Amino acid sequence: MTDSFFHEGDLVGVLTAQPLDRLLDYKAPEGGCHLGAFVEVPLGPRKVLGVVWGAGKGDYDRAKIRSVIRVLDVAPMREEMRVFLTRAAEYTLTPMTAMLRLATRAPGLGEAQSMRKIYRLGDQTPARMTDAREKVLGVLRDYGGLSFTLGEVAEMAGVGTSVVKGLVKLGAVSEEEAPRDVPYPQLDPDYGGKALSADQAAGAETLRAALRSDTYGTTLLKGVTGSGKTEVYLEAVAECLRMGRQALVLLPEIALSGEFINRVEARFGMRPAEWHSGVTMTERRRCWRMVGQGDAQLVVGARSALFLPYQNLGLIVVDEEHDTSYKQEDGVLYNARDMAVLRAAINGAQVVLASATPSLESWANVEAGKYTRLELTSRFGAAVMPKMAAIDMRVEDMPAGTWVSPTLRDAMRKRLEKGEQSLIFLNRRGYAPITLCRACGHQIGCDHCDARMVEHRFLKRLMCHQCGETKPLPTKCPSCDAEDRLSAVGPGVERMGEEVTALFPDARVAVLSSDLYGSARAMKAHIEEIAEGGTDIVIGTQLVAKGHNFPLLTLVGVIDADLGLQGSDLRAAERTFQLMRQVAGRAGRAETPGEALLQTYQPEHAVIRSILAGDEESFWAAEAAERKAAGVPPYGRMAGIILSSPNVQEVFDLGAEMARMDGPLRQIGAQVFGPAPAPIARVRGRHRVRLLVKAEKSAPLQQALAKWAGQFRLPANLRMAIDIDPQSFY
Ligand SMILES: [Zn+2]
Numbered sequence: 001m002t003d004s005f006f007h008e009g010d011l012v013g014v015l016t017a018q019p020l021d022r023l024l025d026y027k028a029p030e031g032g033c034h035l036g037a038f039v040e041v042p043l044g045p046r047k048v049l050g051v052v053w054g055a056g057k058g059d060y061d062r063a064k065i066r067s068v069i070r071v072l073d074v075a076p077m078r079e080e081m082r083v084f085l086t087r088a089a090e091y092t093l094t095p096m097t098a099m100l101r102l103a104t105r106a107p108g109l110g111e112a113q114s115m116r117k118i119y120r121l122g123d124q125t126p127a128r129m130t131d132a133r134e135k136v137l138g139v140l141r142d143y144g145g146l147s148f149t150l151g152e153v154a155e156m157a158g159v160g161t162s163v164v165k166g167l168v169k170l171g172a173v174s175e176e177e178a179p180r181d182v183p184y185p186q187l188d189p190d191y192g193g194k195a196l197s198a199d200q201a202a203g204a205e206t207l208r209a210a211l212r213s214d215t216y217g218t219t220l221l222k223g224v225t226g227s228g229k230t231e232v233y234l235e236a237v238a239e240c241l242r243m244g245r246q247a248l249v250l251l252p253e254i255a256l257s258g259e260f261i262n263r264v265e266a267r268f269g270m271r272p273a274e275w276h277s278g279v280t281m282t283e284r285r286r287c288w289r290m291v292g293q294g295d296a297q298l299v300v301g302a303r304s305a306l307f308l309p310y311q312n313l314g315l316i317v318v319d320e321e322h323d324t325s326y327k328q329e330d331g332v333l334y335n336a337r338d339m340a341v342l343r344a345a346i347n348g349a350q351v352v353l354a355s356a357t358p359s360l361e362s363w364a365n366v367e368a369g370k371y372t373r374l375e376l377t378s379r380f381g382a383a384v385m386p387k388m389a390a391i392d393m394r395v396e397d398m399p400a401g402t403w404v405s406p407t408l409r410d411a412m413r414k415r416l417e418k419g420e421q422s423l424i425f426l427n428r429r430g431y432a433p434i435t436l437c438r439a440c441g442h443q444i445g446c447d448h449c450d451a452r453m454v455e456h457r458f459l460k461r462l463m464c465h466q467c468g469e470t471k472p473l474p475t476k477c478p479s480c481d482a483e484d485r486l487s488a489v490g491p492g493v494e495r496m497g498e499e500v501t502a503l504f505p506d507a508r509v510a511v512l513s514s515d516l517y518g519s520a521r522a523m524k525a526h527i528e529e530i531a532e533g534g535t536d537i538v539i540g541t542q543l544v545a546k547g548h549n550f551p552l553l554t555l556v557g558v559i560d561a562d563l564g565l566q567g568s569d570l571r572a573a574e575r576t577f578q579l580m581r582q583v584a585g586r587a588g589r590a591e592t593p594g595e596a597l598l599q600t601y602q603p604e605h606a607v608i609r610s611i612l613a614g615d616e617e618s619f620w621a622a623e624a625a626e627r628k629a630a631g632v633p634p635y636g637r638m639a640g641i642i643l644s645s646p647n648v649q650e651v652f653d654l655g656a657e658m659a660r661m662d663g664p665l666r667q668i669g670a671q672v673f674g675p676a677p678a679p680i681a682r683v684r685g686r687h688r689v690r691l692l693v694k695a696e697k698s699a700p701l702q703q704a705l706a707k708w709a710g711q712f713r714l715p716a717n718l719r720m721a722i723d724i725d726p727q728s729f730y
């Protein structure tokens with residue numbers, strides 16, 4: 001990339017988001033264009049968006065090459081972004097066109113900035129003042145020089161729009177045309193800093209110093225639940241803003257963003273830009289444009305916020321870095337945590353990975369000296385980690401169809417008597433995981449997947465948790481036609497709600513599960529009500545493990561601590577350990593000490609024992625030793641290959657052929673396992689076969705995989721997905 005400007009008529013190579021495997025040559029338009037410019041180009045009969053990626057190759061008949069139609073009115077893509085997309089594509093084996101789609105996921109980028117009318121305080125005072133007029137002027141005075149749309153002013157003042165328009169005629173309110181996408185308000189890094197504990201202050205200074213170094217670095221910020229990690233990394237954000245650089249905070253769950261945005265506003269005086277699926281299309285476009293022109297200082301968002309066109313990115317915080325939702329599981333398969341590190345390394349930016357229970361990957365990077373470790377040891381205020389104990393289910397007296405042991409029941413009763421909250425944790429949505437026919441033994445499954453349908457009594461339907469298909473609860477068995485013989489087997493959170501209500505009929509019981517709410521707002525409102533004490537007993541899925549504060553909670557009961565230990569996932573132990581620690585961390589956050597009780601049939605299991613002992617270092621050391629011995633991540637490399645097709649024969653044939661023709665993999669010492677039916681062998685009517693490739697950590701896995709996969713011709717209906725560093729094995 002030598003020339004950065006192309007004159008009219010020069011050949012340019014343009015990357016488009018169309019599924020082509022090459023750049024397309026065009027002539028630079030009148031006035032020329034810069035390297036990285038976003039352009040509109042003709043493609044057949046269509047006009048498509050593209051980015052000027054370099055000089056054209058010139059290997060076509062020059063007379064037939066068409067011109068770029070126009071250069072779009074957005075900031076050109078910076079070189080560091082082009083490098084980031086290229087390296088991310090190489091790492092994930094994704095076509096560049098798909099990477100460009102990820103980087104341009106905002107509507108209307110090609111359109112000219114549209115205008116709208118905005119309203120602000122005028123310089124006249126109306127001769128006759130009314131209550132309604134005073135309200136409007138009051139609102140505009142309160143917000144200083146800020147401007148609003150007609151609807152916004154009217155709503156904030158609680159008056160009709162005609163009142164505002166009347167004031168415009170009198171010159172008391174001014175009406176102007178302004179671009180629809182406006183800059184985000186300035187954040188003030190010195191607005192609302194909280195008093196920090198000594199622990200926090202030291203941590204904050206370490207992060208600030210790292211930022212001032214103006215170089216790349218990654219810090220693992222580890223702190224138990226309630227240790228105040230957020231306050232500490234917000235100080236790093238503040239320092240980043242003072243330096244005039246942009247900051248990004250990634251959150252694993254949109255449901256958490258509302259609470260988080262409020263904390264940002266309290267700290268910096270204004271709200272930041274938001275980027276996630278809950279944001280309107282208009283707001284997405286605004287965010288994309290403003291980030292690109294440097295008019296958004298802080299973005300709070302989901303993983304895809306990494307692909308926004310930052311001008312000067314100085315800091316990326318990945319909150320709850322261990323969370324599995326950072327791995328995108330369809331389309332481009334990438335892990336946002338790892339891509340954040342890549343992006344920061346290219347930009348000379350700092351990364352903060354925050355977690356109470358870090359991933360083994362990050363733990364190993366600290367051990368290897370790649371990341372710096374920063375630990376907050378004390379919980380905020382007087383609270384300490386809860387006392388943990390196992391309930392040995394082999395000796396508990398359990399009537400059939402019940403799941404709360406007598407020991408847990410007694411502990412809950414004590415909390416009720418003291419007016420404290422209990423949390424009953426079960427990581428299973430719905431009423432019951434299995435619907436079984438008592439006459440013939442048939443279990444109701446999904447028509448499109450090899451998965452059982454889960455009864456959701458609240459919705460009065462059966463639901464497939466793989467594909468989302470639902471159907472009404474049948475009254476007769478679909479297999480043998482027996483009437484009224486279907487019964488629910490096993491517990492889900494809804495059923496736990498029933499059992500707990502029967503045990504404690506006078507208690508206020510709430511079930512917290514993401515599928516019980518019509519909107520994120522409704523869920524948030526309910527969580528707030530619970531936190532304020534509106535409930536005695538909360539029954540929840542892993543939703544409750546994710547960062548919500550319940551200050552009155554002093555008991556956590558885990559219904560099935562063994563649940564996550566089943567299955568073939570190499571991270572099963574790690575996930576169980578993290579989840580149990582996170583859930584237990586909900587107890588005793590305020591002044592009262594907490595207790596966590598784990599119901600288990602295998603109290604001597606190594607993972608259960610290390611959870612109870614609370615000895616993290618020894619858990620991680622043991623887990624690391626086991627993975628090292630097995631040569632699996634993070635000490636070896638893996639890639640999953642999923643072949644899927646409506647035609648079962650075709651997927652197995654191709655899988656077998658791939659296993660046979662493994663030359664390119666053997667060259668780098670990698671091994672292929674499979675083909676085997678994927679653990680869920682059919683999803684949405686497609687049969688799935690998987691192969692697993694294992695290699696040494698230093699092996700050039702991506703090149704070998706590309707060479708290997710390139711040998712095969714895929715039948716029309718067959719899809720191949722390559723998943724580097726797979727997180728899930730379904
Ligand atoms: Zn039956």
Ligand SMILES: [Zn+2]
Pocket residue numbers: 446447448449451464465466467468469684
């Ligand atoms: Zn299904």
